[in-house]
Structures are given as C-alpha cells and as structure tokens.
Amino acid sequence: MLALAPKSAVETRDAIIIGGGHNGLVCAAYLAEAGLKVTVLEQRDVVGGAAVTEEFHPGFRNSVASYTVSLLNPKVIADLDLHHYGLKIVERKVSNFLPLDDGYLLAGEGLTHDQVAKFSKADAAKLDAFNTRLDAIADTLRQLVLETPPNLREGGWLSALPELIKVAGLGGRLSGMPMGTKRDLLDLFSKSAGDWLDGWFDSEPIKALLGFDSVVGNYASPYTPGSAYVLLHHVFGEVNGKKGSWGHAIGGMGAITQAMARCCEDRGVDIRTGCRVAEVLTDNGSATGIVLESGEVLHGRAVVSNLNPKLLFGSLVDNDALPDDFNDRIARYRCGSGTFRMNVALSELPRFSCLPEPGDHLTAGIIIAPSLAYMEQAYSDARRHGWSREPIIEMLIPSTLDDTLAPEGQHVASLFCQHVAPVLPNGDSWDDHRDTVADLMIDTVEKWAPGFKASVLGREVLSPLDLERTFGLVGGDIFHGALSLDQLFSARPVLGHADHRSPLKRLYQCGSGTHPGGGVTGAPGHNAAREILKDVRARRI
Structure with missing residues (x-):
C-alpha cells in the first residue's frame, strides 16, 4: 500500500486532470476560463501526450507519435486562441x-x-x-x-x-x-x-x-x-x-500542445510534469482525488481522466467501486x-x-x-x-x-x-x-x-x-479504442456513459476513448469540459 500524506498536507483543487495530452489541456483551458482551479498531472517530463516534438537524433527533431494536422477542431483553435500562442499550420x-x-x-x-x-x-x-x-x-x-x-x-x-x-x-x-x-x-x-x-x-x-x-x-x-x-x-x-x-504544424505536433499549455498557464492552470498517478481515491461512490506514485495526495471536487478507459478503470480505480457489468465491458473494450x-x-x-x-x-x-x-x-x-x-x-x-x-x-x-x-x-x-x-x-x-x-x-x-x-x-492504439460501431457515439466507451461521466460521481473522462474518438481534435476535451461545468452550475460537484 502507498503511504498517504496526512490530511493537513492534502491539496484541494476544483478539478484534477490525469494526463497532459492535448485533450487534457483543452479540457483544462475551458475549465480554467470558467474560473475553476485546475491541476494537470502528466507522467512524462513534457506535456502533450502523443502530440509532442522531440529531438531523436543530434540536430533532428520530429513529431514523435502523432504527425499530421487536419482534425484539430476550428472552434478549439479559436477558443484557446492557439495562433496567438504561436501555432502556425501550413x-x-x-x-x-x-x-x-x-x-x-x-x-x-x-x-x-x-x-x-x-x-x-x-x-x-x-x-x-x-x-x-x-x-x-x-x-x-x-x-x-x-x-x-x-x-x-x-x-x-x-x-x-x-x-x-x-x-x-x-x-x-x-x-x-x-x-x-x-x-x-x-x-x-x-x-x-x-x-x-x-x-x-x-x-x-x-x-x-x-x-x-x-x-x-x-x-x-x-x-x-x-x-x-x-x-x-x-x-x-x-x-x-x-x-x-491536411497540413503540418510548424515546429511539429508539439507546437500544438505547447500553444495549448501556454494558454492554460495564462488562465491559471497548474501543470505538473513527472507526476505519475497511482490511484484514483474513492469514497461512498464518488471520486475524491488521486494518489501519485510518490505518495502525494491531491483532493479535488472533480477528477478528470485523459487516459485510455482500460488504463483508468483497469489500473487506477478499485474494481469493487464499479458495477460488475461495467468492469466486464471495460475488460472487453477493444484496443x-x-x-x-x-x-x-x-x-x-x-x-x-x-x-x-x-x-x-x-x-x-x-x-x-x-x-x-x-x-x-x-x-x-x-x-x-x-x-x-x-x-x-x-x-x-x-x-x-x-x-x-x-x-x-x-x-x-x-x-x-x-x-x-x-x-x-x-x-x-x-x-x-x-x-x-x-x-x-x-x-x-x-x-x-x-x-x-x-x-x-x-x-x-x-x-x-x-x-x-x-x-x-x-496495444499501440492511436485512437484509445477501436472505431467500430459498438464503440462509437452513445457506446463510447460504454453504453450508458457516453456523456463523459463514469459510474463514480465526480469522475469524468475527457480523452479519445470518448466521443468523437481519436485523432488530434481537442473535441473530447471540449465536450467533457462542457459537461463538467454543467455539473458545477447544478451544484452536483
């Protein structure tokens, strides 16, 4: 068992986002714009998820995983003012x-x-x-x-x-x-x-x-x-x-996520790199925060996952806190x-x-x-x-x-x-x-x-x-789940949870394992933020 920090040391945020990929950053930017205190936790030493640019041979840089631009939603580009933050697409x-x-x-x-x-x-x-x-x-x-x-x-x-x-x-x-x-x-x-x-x-x-x-x-x-x-x-x-x-982001795909990160920082988002989440804390059917591998605890009114659903529910959430049929469906979610x-x-x-x-x-x-x-x-x-x-x-x-x-x-x-x-x-x-x-x-x-x-x-x-x-x-799945009819729209990732909410209260999903699926779109992050803010306004979180 991980040693938990004493309650007095626990930090409370309005929203804790697991994963600093592009959808996590988009979600964070919208939530922060609405006045929420948001922390983004990224396990790597750089934000961006699969949309990053890194040197891979002396003097040579490239988009490491994702590599070309088309699906990035125009509304997301405009709302986050990404061109102002340096994004140029040719x-x-x-x-x-x-x-x-x-x-x-x-x-x-x-x-x-x-x-x-x-x-x-x-x-x-x-x-x-x-x-x-x-x-x-x-x-x-x-x-x-x-x-x-x-x-x-x-x-x-x-x-x-x-x-x-x-x-x-x-x-x-x-x-x-x-x-x-x-x-x-x-x-x-x-x-x-x-x-x-x-x-x-x-x-x-x-x-x-x-x-x-x-x-x-x-x-x-x-x-x-x-x-x-x-x-x-x-x-x-x-x-x-x-x-x-189709086009190319000058500076590679990392230019997209770096622009998003600059937008987030200007809106007051706390972005932390080198922070691997070990567990989502739950209490009485509700997510209450996370535990880092270091043992540090962060509490939040909402926990938002940008991870593949199989990683979130298979590795970070106690299966006993979830319905049996939901666990079974996630186990069979195809990647x-x-x-x-x-x-x-x-x-x-x-x-x-x-x-x-x-x-x-x-x-x-x-x-x-x-x-x-x-x-x-x-x-x-x-x-x-x-x-x-x-x-x-x-x-x-x-x-x-x-x-x-x-x-x-x-x-x-x-x-x-x-x-x-x-x-x-x-x-x-x-x-x-x-x-x-x-x-x-x-x-x-x-x-x-x-x-x-x-x-x-x-x-x-x-x-x-x-x-x-x-x-x-x-499984190397660039879409966070197969784009098949049984895993699309109202069935992504599981029928009954297509609205970015999960069986646990205050636990949300904002990644490509939700509608509309994979690609560097920013749409799942945009949509998840809208649903979270609805719950904030309705005082459900």
Missing part, C-alpha cells in the same frame, strides 16, 4: 502521392481529376459526385463532433427525458437529409471501405489512395465491415478553413491499431523510381500500398506472422515544409506503418523483434525509392509496446 502542397510500378497518382487541389484520368477516364468522371456525397456525410459528422451523444441510462422515463429530447433532435436532423444521403450514411457506418469503393471505382490506384484511410490506426482489412467509417473519420477535418485538407511508428533522420531527400526529381510530391502523404489487395494481404500476414511481410507505410517528410526540424540540406521523415500485431503470437515480445521490423520498413521504402536506406543517418523506433509504455496507447 497546408501540404500536394495532398497525397501514391507510387506505383507503372507510374504514380497525385492527389491535391487541381490535380486529382487529371491524375485519376491517367488510369481511368470513367473513374475521373465520377470523382465530383463521389466527393459531393462523401462531403455531405462529413458535414453531418462535423455537426456532431462537438455535441454530447444521447446517453442511455437506467431509470424511468422522467430521468431519461433529457436524453430522449437529444435523440429526437438527432432524429429530426437525420430525417431532414435527402434519402440518398441517408443511404450513404448507412453504408459508411456498416460496410467495408473496400466494398464502398468498389461500388464507385474500377481502377486500383484511386481505390488504394482513398482506401488507405480505412486502415490508418485500424487493425483490419479494408474489406472488414465497419472500415468505411474509419475512412470517413479521417475526412471530416480541415486546415485553415479548407475542408478535408490495438496495428501501428508501428518510426522517425528517420535523412542526409538527403528520397528519390522515387516513378518520380525521381525533388518536387511538391515530397510534401505529400506518401502512401506505400498500391492496391486494396496489398492492404488486405498485409493484414492477413500480420494476423498470421505478427507483422506484414509487405507492410503499408505512409511517409511524411515535414522538413520540406518546416526548416526548423533538421540541419540545412538534410531532412526528417515520419514513417507511419501498418500492419503489425498489437500483441505478437506465441508469447513473443516486441522488444525482441523491434529492430527486425524497423529494418523491414526501411527496406520497403528502399524498393520504391532506391538509395533511401543509404541516406538514413539515425532512427527512432516505436513498436506497439513502446507506444503503450511511453504514451499510454494500449
């Missing part, structure tokens, strides 16, 4: 670059139609209709991102009335859609991305380029039912007012996104066989996965062997847009690699296979860009186990 000059054996496909403003027409004029002719219909669904989701889902609770009709009103409002919104949009919505929530895309297009390159989003952070085949939603989840963002665009992450220092830019000269295509998301069949095989390999023999890789070279990251004339690359098993078969440890798989990822890029391997000056390698140890991403 758009990619080309959105995506897909190298192929027989050419390449580029996607971006003014490019995509003619590029697709190289492979299929019929597919190029369908692009506008496809984008229009996908955008209609994305716009619907954008409206829901900053809303608290209807929360289905036990009890009589009177206690359920506020949630029934929410359901009615949502139903009214959906009923106002054209029938074609309703059908698309059903398809995108239930179908596989492969089936959805096969129904639209014939040529493999455009299906591969679009289908890649369905396996990002999703340990599944693009033909797994539900993967169409994961594709959709990646298209409802925007950069500098341009919907669906593990099949992600292997690398940061690479380069002596020079890569030269791809299909497009060897330097150009704007190197500012793009470079997707090494030439077909949906390639992606499906990668998943099959990972299920069987532990990692795909021909992996899926998205490479970004942010130093093409940001000269603060590498010495002059040199570059950094982010390799975001799928598919690897979150837990290896046969009881093997990722510690024993990390470098083997890292070599495979470098060799895979080398096949498409000869000379890449020789240009590597240094690398940082993060297996799923490393991502879990370092950032609390259980």
